[in-house]
Amino acid sequence: MNTQEIIARCEHLFEDLRFGAVKDWKAAKPGRKAIGYMPIYVPREIIHAAGMLPVGIFGGGDQLEVIQGDAYYQSYICRIPRSTIELGLTGRLDCLDGMLFPSICDVIRNLSGMWQIMFKDKYVKYFDVPQNYDDAIGGEFYVHEMQLLREDLGKLAGRPVTDQALRASIAVYNENRQAVRDLYAYRAAKPWQAPTSELYLVLRAGCVLPPEEHTALVRSYLSEAAKETRPQRDNARVVLTGSFCEQPPLSLIKSIEMAGCYVVDDDFQLIQSWLLDEVPVTGNPLEELSKAFLHHSTSTSSKYDEKKEDKGKFLLRQVKERGAEGVVFAAPSFCDPALLERPMLQEILARHKVPYTAFKYSENTGQMAPIREQAGTFADSIKLWSAA
Amino acid sequence: MRCFIGIDLGSTTTKAVVIDEQHRILGRGITNSRSNYDTAATVAKQEALLSARFHLFREALGTSGALNGGLDEFVGQLERDFRLEQFLVQLADLEQVCAKSVATARFGEAEKAVSTALGAVFARLRQEAPELFAPGAKRKSDFFRDIAGSRYLAIGEEVAKDSGLRYDFLLNVFDRSIIEVENRVYLDSLAPHLLAALKRTFKALPETAARGEAVRAPIQGVLDMPLEEAYVVGTGYGRARLPFSKEHVRSEILCHGLGAHVMYPHTATVLDIGGQDTKAIQVDPQGIVESFQMNDRCAAGCGRYLGYIADEMNMGLHELGPLAMKSTKMVRINSTCTVFAGAELRDRLSLGEKREDIMAGLHRAIILRAMSILARSGGVRNEFTFTGGVAKNEAAVKSLTELIAENYGKVTLNIDPDSIYTGALGGATFAWRAVMEEGKAIEKREAA
């Protein structure tokens, strides 16, 4: 497949709100099960080790008409829970045997209980992660939570999830994470060769494909994209942050690029790069996953910064390492975590003289003109700045 | 004869319905809600009582057989003549008030010129009045303020130009005078106006004049019969401002549910999309409200939204639906936020989308919001009754029909052309029940 074909495939997977790929995977072998997860992070290794397909559910995008889902939410709540309920109530998620609701915010937390009530025959779990990063305290708690999930999924699968299977799955995901890291590094080096609208689709394919297949897809995209000769523009290099849950529409990502910005880092699909280093495949697998979570994981609004000095460190590092010239805060409307975090990060950026701009969106935002304008002005001002 | 009256004091119009002891609808009346709610309620009620009279005229003349064959034409002509009489009286009133206004307006030098111009304007208004009420004449509105206003402005502009007078002087006079006239209630004027109108009608339809007494007697009979207000119930958004006691006030939700039930006794779900809000109501087989939901604080998706769009497109509100019906490819519109309506529209147009396709998308978007509110209230059950101003919009009805079929299967959809009177009808029915079933009597107004 060449680049265009790869992207076309990813786009098809992305647009398919009936999750054909998941159904196909299940149909290939009787008895296969799939488990959905919402943003922001769950240890997919455990699902994988249980022989199941982890499926990322990131809302309904801008093509889904939300009717029933809207009936459950006031106008001042973000859109992702509505479209997710719409997906559920219209039978589009019937291919999932369970749903995991990670600890990210009160909306998704409450959605976990709503799901228990609305979809009584499915496995539903609120998945908590520690905000205390001592191995003996938060680590212990987390290992227990993972153990619980492991037992539940073992029951669902009809056979226990062994340590050996877990280690194998960790290895599979280590490779996937490495591929994703390479993809990010490549884009940061040559953003004109791997535009973010493409990178995004390649990542989103990881929501529905088995990790092995996704790793191969990322790799082939990397080698195909390198063969292209695409024009390099005089764009501003920016880190985009705040889009870790409800996703912006693809047209918004395109608009930012068209307006003169190269996105050189982002937080669209944090789960795929949550653990920053390789997780050891020896030793107690849950403990290793826990250590990786506690000591070598990404930083984001839903995670506590233990010390004041930690705030913004991660973002500054992204800016520095990716050679970015500015930061774009793009948050879903009514997203508490992103919007409460924003002023703290902005203050730190200002202190370090990193320019930034900010706007809000929703997954079905239809008006691109203001965003194009804002991103364009931002890019221009960055260029003026660096010229001066 | 005993009458039961419901008055629905809405944010833009006030409606009244009169029913009799047999629970038949005798008359309906509508007027614009003004700053003075009490007047609006009184005027709407008078209009309804008046239309009840005409209803009774028609009945009486029908039974007497005096006009056999020519009944519709006759009553139609009589009503127009009556309106003309009314209009002329109000016009005379307006002229007087305007004259007073001139005296206090400090036009200085120009005062005399203004008075002369006013005289000319009113002379022309009087002269063209019969045309306004001729058979087949189209009026944008039936409210005095609108009819007189639009003609005053048009004629005034010409007169001002011809006489070299500042047009805004005339505007100023009108603005300062209309409210007083509009808020005047012309009590006890029915009989003289009607008799004057009858003269005109006989002139217009000479063949009926030949049967003079046979026609006049039944009319006189109806005129002589008092219409007793046995019980009045007020409802609507402005109900709290009505000078009624609590007993005589019902929430518009309850009235709407009951009104829809009276119109269509098998109604289970009611959707009302008005200018300011959208309501979804579930009623039981007796018309009692079981649950309801309204749009939240955000007015997105109410009728008002269409108003903004119409303004933005420089079109009349009633032209939107027909335009949308021409669409061949609907554009998906995601936001029904009134604040962004204009921006979204311009964005779409600049992308080269066709106006009718955008319109189709807008109508669907509004109905999508309503679908959510319906879902919130418990869904759509058979039968389903759609009311309110937006129910007159064919594109909205089309979207609604499609979406209901997609989401709830086959459901009977009822739309009454007089659905804006649903709340008032419910109110009248409450009034009827209060007397006929609960044996209550009307309170004195002073007690309220």
Place this chain on the structure above:
Amino acid sequence: MSTPIQIVPGTRTPKKPPQVQKEDSMWLQKELINGNYHELATAHEMNRKVSATFVPGNLNELLMCFNFARSLPETNALQNGMRKKSGKMIMDAERDGHSEDVCTYVKADLGMMLQGQVGPTGEALPTPDVLLLSYTGCFTFMKWFELIRQKYNCETVMLHVPYQGDGKISKNMRDYVLKQLKEKVIPTLEKVSGVKFDIDLLRQYMRESAKAEEDLVWTLQSAKHKPSPIDGYFGAVYYIGPIFTAFRGTPEATKFYSVLRSEIAQRIREGKGPVTPEGEHPGEKYRLVVEGPPNWTSFREFWKMFYDEGAVVVASTYAKVGGVYDFGFRHDPEHPLESLAEYCLGCYTNLNFPQRIDMICKYIDEYQADGLLINSIKSCNSFSAGQLLILREVEKRTGKPAAFIESDLVDPRYFSAANIKNRLESYFQMVKQKRTATAAH
């Protein structure tokens, strides 16, 4: 949560001072609360350290062990709301870069700091020496204290209380909280205060807590009487004030609750309904259960819409935000730290949806309520996200009608009196009509 007494001074006009009805317990409470603000204002002068922590799952007894003067930022925000000062604070915070979309408690607090930290009573509030981030039942708490920490560089200690996603408290959750208490919270509080932790002192405070809790539960449950002698929402705001804030564990609070109890007992004997700001309740026509916090900026106007129609709230979930006591939980001096952990884990907003729905259905049944009213608060996703499902489920399970209104805690821009009144009236008339219909058929 609470001070009662100057319920809305803003509405006092020189022409016609409204007679606000007060009972002894209310005077007592006013003293308590003003006393606490004074203590806070003078703490640093008196060489006392100041702590700040959140209402749900607050560890008041523990903080008392270290002799902290205790501030509760949510209470400050609501007090400022009742005194009509919050609007400007919120706008100041928004001008300072905070989004219009987020919780107004946070913005009112930050806005107050921007205005020089003058507290609700007019005395200046000190910068806290420690932020005890009791992370219970609300994700916003974490951001709130991170924001304050960033501005004031305060020592901050996290107590992560896991959510009852499965509707129960597991051993793992309890152990986790307990360990944090022992290894993180207590050592930090010792370090900041310079006071050594004394578990017997904690036990002593907890004995007081348990006594007060007993009387509080009795008071709230008195609403099972017909007519109810209390209002379990608007009135309860005053009843829960001391125990949910800086006073649980003090003898003053214990006294407050015993005085309150005897006042209510007296009302029951006299067959009286609740006291309203304008005097005796006009007579109970509707008994309601309410879910969601009240609006503070128009608290009195809001309440009036209820008693004017003859409605009494017999039970509310909001009266449980600082602790769900009515199903048996009490602070236990025999197992002090364990019971603190249990307390935090059991807060209302830490319950999952099936638990919240069960609780409301139970209230409707046990308090013989006519229906449920949800006041949905724009600020608070913890309460509000998904409330429409609660509404639907409760209607389905109890067969009682439910209604939905919207407002905000301390943002006056989000209180539309006409809108709310319209819905409430429609709701009450619907309840009445249904009642007559059932009686007739």
